[in-house]
Structure formats: C-alpha cells, structure tokens
Amino acid sequence: MVSGGLSPVPEHVAIIMDGNGRWAKERGLPRTMGHTKGVDAVRQVVRAAGGCGVRYLTLFAFSSENWSRPAAEVSDLMGLLRRFIRRDLAELHKANVRIRVIGDRENLRGDVLPLLLEAEETTRLNEGLTLIIAFNYGARDEIARAMRRLAQEAASGRLDPALITPDLIAENLDTAGIPDPDLIIRTSGEERLSNFLLWQAAYSEFVFLPDYWPDFTAETFAEALKLYSGRERRFGGLSPVKTAVAG
Numbered sequence: 001m002v003s004g005g006l007s008p009v010p011e012h013v014a015i016i017m018d019g020n021g022r023w024a025k026e027r028g029l030p031r032t033m034g035h036t037k038g039v040d041a042v043r044q045v046v047r048a049a050g051g052c053g054v055r056y057l058t059l060f061a062f063s064s065e066n067w068s069r070p071a072a073e074v075s076d077l078m079g080l081l082r083r084f085i086r087r088d089l090a091e092l093h094k095a096n097v098r099i100r101v102i103g104d105r106e107n108l109r110g111d112v113l114p115l116l117l118e119a120e121e122t123t124r125l126n127e128g129l130t131l132i133i134a135f136n137y138g139a140r141d142e143i144a145r146a147m148r149r150l151a152q153e154a155a156s157g158r159l160d161p162a163l164i165t166p167d168l169i170a171e172n173l174d175t176a177g178i179p180d181p182d183l184i185i186r187t188s189g190e191e192r193l194s195n196f197l198l199w200q201a202a203y204s205e206f207v208f209l210p211d212y213w214p215d216f217t218a219e220t221f222a223e224a225l226k227l228y229s230g231r232e233r234r235f236g237g238l239s240p241v242k243t244a245v246a247g
C-alpha cells in the first residue's frame with residue numbers, strides 16, 4: 001500500500017450482474033434473452049478488465065438462492081454457463097486468463113460444475129487476469145462452511161481456538177489467496193449486496209449503476225473505474241490509503 005492521493009486502477013473488481021430480466025421485459029422478450037445478451041456483456045467486461053490492468057475480476061454468475069427460480073430459467077442459465085465455458089475457454093486460456101470458481105461444490109448435479117472445474121484446471125498456471133466465477137455461491141453459506149471446517153479442526157484438537165484470527169478465517173473462505181475486492185459494481189439501479197462477498201467487502205468501494213447488465217460495455221466499466229478513482233479510501237484510519245496494483 002502507498003499512502004496519499006486518489007485510488008488507482010483497482011486490483012480486484014467484483015460485479016453483481018443485475019437487470020437481465022428487466023432488460024428483456026422492457027423489450028417484450030423472454031427473460032432468457034436477457035441472460036443470453038448478458039453473456040456478451042461478460043465477454044466485454046473480461047476483455048476490458050484485462051486490458052486496463054485489473055488483476056482479479058469476480059462475476060456473480062449463479063447464487064445459491066437462484067435455484068428457487070422457475071426450473072426453465074435455471075436450466076437456461078446452466079446452458080449459458082456451459083456454452084460460455086465450451087466456446088470461450090480456449091480463447092480465455094490463450095489470453096492468459098486464469099479461471100477460479102467460488103461457491104459450494106457439494107451435492108451439485110449436472111455437468112456445469114465439472115466444466116467449470118476443468119476450466120480452473122486448464123488455466124491454473126496462467127498469470128494474466130484471474131476471472132473468478134461465483135457459482136452456487138452465497139456468502140453466508142461460504143462463511144458457514146469455513147466455520148464448520150475450523151470447528152472440526154478445533155474439536156479434534158488440531159487447532160487451538162485462540163489462534164482463530166480474521167486472517168485464518170479468510171484463508172478458509174473460497175476466496176483464499178485472492179485479495180479483497182477494491183470495487184464492487186452492481187448494475188440495474190439496485191443498491192444491495194444480496195449475500196455476495198459479505199466478509200470480503202469490509203472495505204470495498206461500491207458503485208451502483210442504473211444500466212441493466214445486458215447493456216454493460218467496456219465504456220460502462222471505464223465509467224465505474226472513473227468513479228472509483230475519485231474515492232478516498234481510509235480503511236478505518238485517518239489518512240487516505242492508495243492500494244497499488246501488483247505486477
């Protein structure tokens with residue numbers, strides 16, 4: 001960290017891609033068309049993030065609560081994720097993108113998770129942008145799973161409860177090794193976190209944009225970074241702190 005001045009390019013940007021359904025509804029289209037167009041926006045933002053020096057990009061692709069949507073919509077979303085990996089993996093790999101998946105991996109049926117894990121494995125040595133796909137992800141669930149693991153370690157005598165620190169908790173979250181998001185963007189005019197990265201968002205800056213996700217472009221991304229660059233981050237202290245982008 002370097003002190004003084006305004007914030008530079010964020011190292012980690014996380015996005016709640018919201019408004020696909022409303023985008024479609026306003027055009028008299030089925031909701032699935034909004035999701036389909038949303039995948040094009042995903043492609044644009046991955047390219048834009050890599051191009052401007054962002055090191056980590058997290059996308060909230062499917063929450064643990066999204067299973068409660070109508071079966072047909074869940075199936076459409078699974079199909080889109082599947083197609084995204086099948087069609088784009090080679091190009092992402094060539095662009096040196098490393099893929100990571102966060103979310104609960106237990107008791108999932110279907111071939112989406114295996115495909116995502118294959119993408120993770122294929123790209124694990126890449127050193128460019130890290131694209132983190134939040135799939136079957138819910139922050140409270142993530143924290144509960146980490147707590148369960150630590151409690152089991154403590155109960156078996158392998159971990160002294162006095163050694164449970166915020167760092168140890170962070171190391172047991174799905175995001176272990178990934179810096180906290182500097183900037184969280186949510187589209188569609190909604191202004192809430194919806195169980196996304198609750199622990200990691202402790203000092204994140206928030207940018208809420210009115211655009212629906214399918215309309216999100218490289219320009220919208222640049223606008224969010226510009227808003228972020230005007231923010232003064234103090235991390236609980238009195239002086240502004242500037243976080244440097246590594247590498």
Ligand code: FPP
Pocket residue numbers: 017018019020021022023035038039042059060061062066077080081084133188213
């Ligand atoms: C929110 O819009 C969006 C989602 C629940 C899914 C986001 C998924 C994608 C953009 C496609 C797949 C992702 C990747 C990474 C390839 P909403 O349906 O809640 O919109 P609404 O609030 O207007 O109804």
